[in-house]
Structures are given as structure tokens and as C-alpha cells.
Amino acid sequence: MRSLLSIFKKIKFKKADIPKASPPDGTSFKERYDCFQKLLADNNSILETMADMEEKLSGDYMFDMHYVNSKCDILVEKVQSVIENLDSLSNGEYGGLYDEFEKINAVIKDTLAQKIEIPVTDFTIPFEDVTKDMVRSVGGKNANLGEIKSRLNLPVPEGFCISAHAFKRFMDYNELGDKISVASLDPVSMAELTRVSKEAQNLVLKARVPSDLEKSISDAASELERKAGHRTSGFYASVRSSAIHEDAQFTFAGQYKTILNVAPEDVVSAYVEIIASLFTTRAIFYCKSKGFREEDMVMAVGVVEMIDAKASGVMYSRDPTDERKQGVIINGVWGLGKYAVDGIVEPHTYVVSRDVPGTILEKNQPVQQDMLICSLDAGVIDTRVPDYIKRMPCLTEEQVITLAEYALVLEKHYGKPQDIEWALDLNDNLLILQARPLRIVAEKRSKSIPRSLPGHKILIDKGQIACKGVGAGKVYFVTKDEELKSFPEGAVLVAKHTSPKFVTVMDKASAIITDVGSLTGHMASLAREYRVPTILNVETAMKTLKPGQEITVDAINRSIYDGRIEQLIEAGKAENPFEDTPVFEALRAVLKSIVPLNLLYPEDKERFSPKYCETFHDITRFAHEVAMNEMFKIGEGAHRKGEAMKLHVQLPLDIRVIDLGGGVENGSGKITVDNITCIPMKALLKGMMSIEWPGPPPVNVKGLISIIATTTMLPNPEKAFSEPSFAVVSREYMNFSIRLGYHLQTLEAYAGDSINDNYIRFLFRGGGASHDRRARRTQLIKKILEKIDFHVDATGDVLDGRVTKYDRITIEKKLDIMAKLTVFTKQLDMTLFSDDVVNWYVKEFIKKHYAEETKPDT
């Protein structure tokens, strides 16, 4: 894909060097609009995919790595498409996005593939020098056992690790990396899997261990024999796999080989056998299906003194079926622990109190008939339990209590309940053989939240949940960006619209409520990332709630309660049983390169640029914002276009229409309002035709002098009144540059089915009167636009207003008001001799045309 992308980049950059077509011809309008539409569709698809992936982190779903990989593939494809379409739309102005995309994509790939660098270490490392941070050098199992020995001083068998670096030496020396190829293997084909597996294992088993590695292993084995000599007369070892991935993100439990009771001189050959087990069909299947690359298949090995166990077993630091039970559970059998682990014989069971040290709460000691023991000539054998012990407990009470103490030490050290293998040697020494997190602790507590809580007043019970949870705090209204600076810790953010800028207070907000918003919008995505309980489209929050009022937001049932309700807050604390699973971890890790948003302020030209894009969300937001600006510009070239159709309409305007597709019915020759199928244009024309257009404005003497004085400064005053207004339209889109006397306004709108796409942008400049009157008109329009929820920037006589993310019907309603505003303000600047007049006109307009929408909801 990279090479294709590079070629594409080259072509695009070439295109960018060509001077921009000026004016754009009809085809380029269409092409650019098509790019814009594709970009909008991809943008939505990306936001929806992100929302879907974030939802999976809620703990309500079960999913697998295939899901994570597939969703990432979709995102990669769509983000790439967004960049390509922006590139076409802007004539290659934002080529820098490709570089940022490639960087982010590389991080995602590495995260999914769990790429592992093998640290350079000695070939063998004794357990006393190993800690839990050395997973990449010695594998998960070894690192854990080393930690227990070196940091906790609990008794573990003597042993050493054969490092990942040694594995690399072995593979390189025999050139096995080149000979074993699983890269192109289809894991679903069992026959192929078996063939490749067989070949690979043969190659490994026939390979030579390089002399330096062989010497290192033999020396370490001799040293181990010396150290462990006090325990047994004849020394044997158990040789175990400790793959690098094994206890990292993915569970490979039971995939690889363990060889018991190995004589010192056979450790090297056992080592090779364990390496070969990296390529069993089962293990290859796992690696392939979990998306690992073959270079990431790395095996370290542990060589541990074989404990000729008198008794052995497993213990849990908590009851895995009910974590509230206060007991350590110890299972044991006579002989080797395999029979306890595999459930072949019924084990002796002890429950020891966690609260009262030294108290055995329960005991069950069945008669044991069979056991597994080390044979004298290596290997293990099944034998009958001698009669004199088969009815006896395999542990003394003192030993049971000591084991329970070890379990609690391990749980405390790792901060999680532990699953521990133990053994009792022939000299009655207790030893820890392995410890790992006790994965499944079932949660039995019922924490359902009722739809409405009796005795508490529900203030609002509608809206859409963007992020589940319960939060409580004092209401804090955000109507302007500046108000975010003083956002109080723990408050509930209440706003009319969603804004990605809210992310700056998401670590402080206990909940978010907005009257309008999209579940797949930027802010909703961020709320899920920060896990802030959020309800959108509440409609009446700004009217119903009061600043400073204490509320509880139940974003599980969509209820907002008066006051703080501890019972709900407690019940809303979601515990997620999936959190520790590897696939969950992988999703969370990969989302870090996808969801966070760093490009918050489009007005900050320096930072709102490709080089600051660190995630796919950044790229998408940047592209969406820039694409809207690029589309806005297309109206600028419209007046030079020869194919525009004249619209015959009862309005004092000369309107010419350019159809990009679907905006005009029977789009040839004479067209009337009935032929217009463009949703925003129809709404606008309907509004313009519904009111009476003003006649010549009342001009007092001062006003007349003012306009005459200004007019003489205009380059071509007659032309200003007669120039046509151009509308570039499609079914959902309109870019309408309206010339009304001396001022020019551009009204752009998108009104489709997805609220993420919908917006209105309004640019207004110029006028015939003096500067102060033009500025007053700008202020008047600003005030009216803000009443109808526009975000407006106004400087001098230039005004830029925008409203986004409303449903189609609301956009149409707003366009109707915009139409009336256009007519209302026509040449109004002549009359605006004081600020009081401005305020009077604002009130008049609102009263006349907006009264319905400002009525409080009941």
C-alpha cells in the first residue's frame, strides 16, 4: 500500500504545481463537488467506525482480534480516501497529510502486530537477575518467576533463562528465518498449516545449536546442578517455554511445550525441542489468526530444577467464583501437580481465612489412588499412591497456612488476585513454581439502575446517550469558548451545541449535556474516550436547568435528576470484566492512535495544520474543516461561468443557477422555482418569496449624504445593482452568492440525511453606506444570527457565521429565517444611524420572524 500511496502522492504533487484553473470550468465544479461529497461520506463512516470501536470498550460486548483488525482496515482505507479527496478538492494544497497519515498508520500496524524488539542480553540469565520488566528478554513466565525470586524472596526453584537473544542467535546461525516462511500462509487451510508446521519443526530439530550458545547453556546447567545439589541427589531439570507474547497482550497458555525431568546433558536438546514447539500447527494458527508477523514469533526458555514433588498443586488467592468470599483456596495432590491442574484426581482442598491469619476455614481430604512422579531415568510415570499415605492429608496445617501467606504476599505485590502453582519437595520445602493473575473473578453483585428512582425528581428524560455512565455535579453553562477556562472541577457541562473544544475540560467534567449534537460527532467520540457520562439532543437543558443547580445525570436511562443521588452514582460505577483481556487491551491501545483529538481550534492557523495531526481523528477533522472552506470558494468563480441557467422568479434578483447534479429538475432552458429540487435552495427561495420586499429605504438627509459620499468611492456603481447572483446547487448543497445593492453575501448550506454533514455558512460584506452604518448592520446581523444559534465572527463590515450539525428539517427552518433576514437587511445600513436603532430592528425581526422558535418548550 505504501508504494501505491507514494505514486499517488507524486501524481498529486505534480498536479499541485500546475497553476490553479481560473476560472474553474463546469466540469471542475462537478468534480470538486463529487470529491466533497465523497469526503463527507468517508468522514461519517470514520466517525461511525470510531464510535463503534469505542462502544466495544464499554464492557457490554464480546469481540475478537478479527474485529479490531477489520475496523482498523476500514479506518485506514477511509482516512486515505479522505486525504485523496481533499487533495483533489484543494489542488494538492495539503500534501503534508500523507506523511502524517503514514506515520499514524505505521504506529497502528505496530500496535496490532505487537512488534517486539529483542534486547541484546547474555544467552543465559539466572533467575535471581530477572525481574518482571524483562518480558522481552526472557518471556512472560520467566520474568514472573524471576520477580518472585529476586524481589519477593519467596522460595522458588533454582533456575536460569535462555534468552530471546539466544533464540535469535539460534535462528540466524541456521538461517531459519529465511527457510521457514509462514508469512503467506492461509491459517484456515488445515492441510497447508500442517505441511508448513511439519517442515518448520523438522528444520528446527535438525538445526545445530551454535557452539557459543551450547557452551553458555551447558555452563548454566552445570552451575544450576551445583546450586540445586543440596536438594536432590540426582539433578534433573524441567525445561519450559516462555514465549515473548505468552503473557503479554495475548494468551498463549498451553500452546508450547514443557519437558519434565530432563538430565543436565539433555538440556540443549530439550531446548531445541521447545523451540520447535513454536511451530506446531496450533501455535502457527494462533500467531497467524492474531495477526502476528513471523519475525515476532520469538521463544525464550526457562530451565528450572526439577522438584521431585512429594505433593503439589494450585492455589487461588481468592475464590474465583465469588470475590467477596474471604478465603484463599488451596488444592493439592500427592506427587506432581499435573494431576491437580488437569483435574485427573480429586484434590485435597483447603480454604484459609484472608482476615484471620492462620485460620483454616474448610478442609476436604479425599482418598487418592493414583499419582504422577518423576521416574528414575528421566520422564514421569503414573503410579499408585502408597497405602500408608493415600488416606493422609498431603499438607500439614502449618504448610497450608504458610502457602496461604505466600498467596497473600503475591496478591499484594501484583495488586491482583493470583493463580499460583506450588510444590512440596522431598525435604518438606514449599516452593512456588508459577504465579499469574487469576483472570476470572465473577462479579455477582447486582447493580441494575432503575429507569426512574422513586422519591427523586426527574428534570429531563429525553436525549441520546453518547457515553454511558452516571455523573453528578453543579450545572455549568458553556455558551462561549472563554467560559471553558473557568470550568469548575466536578461540574456538569451544559451547552446548546457540542464542541470538540470541550475536551479541554473533560478531565474535570462529571457529565456533559447538550441540547443538540451527533452521537458520532467529534465531541461524542472524545466523551467516550474520557468516559464522561454524556447525553446529547436533550433539547431543553439550557432552558430547564439553572447554573449552579446540583444534578445527577443518569446516562444509562437518559434521566437527569434534581440533586445529588449517591445511590445512582454508586450503581453507575461500571465494572468491566473484559478489561484485562488481551483483545480488550489491544483495542484500547490501537484507539490511542485513532480517537484523541489534538486539532481543536481552526482559528489557530499555526497549529490547525497537517503537521500537528497525531491521530486519524485529527486528520479527519482537519480535512472536513478545510474541505468546507474549499467548497465555500467555488461560488467565487461562478459568475464567470457561461452555462448558468436563469431562474425565472418573482423576486427583485437576477438569479443564475449552476447545477452540480440533482439540484434542478429538467435542468435546461427556462427554469422556475418549481424546477428547483435543491433542498437548501428551495427552503431559501420559499422564505424569500414569503415576505414583502422593502421598497427604497427611508433616507434622511444625513443618510443620503452618507450614501452619496460612499457611492462615489465605488468603482462602478451602476453595475453593483445589475449584477446577477449565482447559485451553485446539488440536491443537498447550495452555494449562493447574492448581490443586493452594494453588499455581497454568500450563503452556503448542506441539508442531507446525516446531521454530521449539515451546516449553513453565511458570509456578508460591503454595503453602500458609511463605514459606521455598515458596521452597525454587521452587528445587527450578528445579533440575529446568534439568536438562531449561529457561531459568528464579525470584524468591521465583514461577518462570517456558521451553524453545524442540525437535522435537515431544522436546517431548512434556519434557511427560511436566513431568507427573511436577507430581505430584511437589504439596504438597511442606510437607516442605522444609532446603536439603539440596531437593537430595535433586532427585536422587530425576532418578534416577526422567529417568535415561534423562541417560545419555551413545554
Add this chain to the structure above:
Amino acid sequence: MAAQILIVDDELDMLALLAMIISEKTEHKVVTTNNPLEVPELIKTGDYNLLISDLKMPSMDGVELITEVKKIDNHIPILIITAYGSVESAEEVISQGAYDCITKPFRKEQILIAIERALEWQKMKKELSRLKEKT
């Protein structure tokens, strides 16, 4: 009524999570194995009301498993769990005689509903064959 459910999945995490969800939310008894080759023997020796199986497993896939299990017990409903987006496999397993097929990702409630439906179906099927025998 509490039923006995056998779950087979080579992915230990998935196996454990399924077992946990079922024992947490229902009264049913759950037996698990990560080795599909053991399933026929377990079905022969145990009295299971439902089998839940992953579709893609290295030693025996879900489709083969359905065939093997149906030879032993034709009444037992089999719920198959498939990977994300594999609609074709879903159709295949249903045509092979699986009771239902659930695609990952799925909500916890989805599997619980599917289990109850399958158990209900098994009960009805048993009742029907009892009545048939009577008549």
C-alpha cells in the same frame, strides 16, 4: 430451570468470558473445554442441553464438530460463534444443522437470549418426540 451447557472455544479468554457471563447471569451449569476433539466424548458421557462452539478452531472446525455431535445426539441445539463479518460461514453452519449463529462482536444480552431460545427449542423438541412416542 437450570440446564447444563457445554462450551468449546480454543481461545481461552473467550471461553472463560462466556462461562463467566452465563454463570453470572443464569442458573445454568457450565462445562468448558478448549479442545474440540474432546467434545464428542463429553457429549456421550454427559447430559448436555446445549453446545456452544466457536467456528474456527485449529484441530476441528465448527462445521465438522456439528456433524460429529449430530451423530451422537441429534436433539442437542448447537450455537455457533463466528468471527466478525463472516456472513457466509453463518449461513453454512445453519445449513449444517446449527440452531443459531452469533457473530462477534455481540452484546452479553444477545448470547443470553440465544441460549434461552435454544433451550426452549430443545425442550419443545424433546416434548414433541415424547408425544410422538406416546401416540
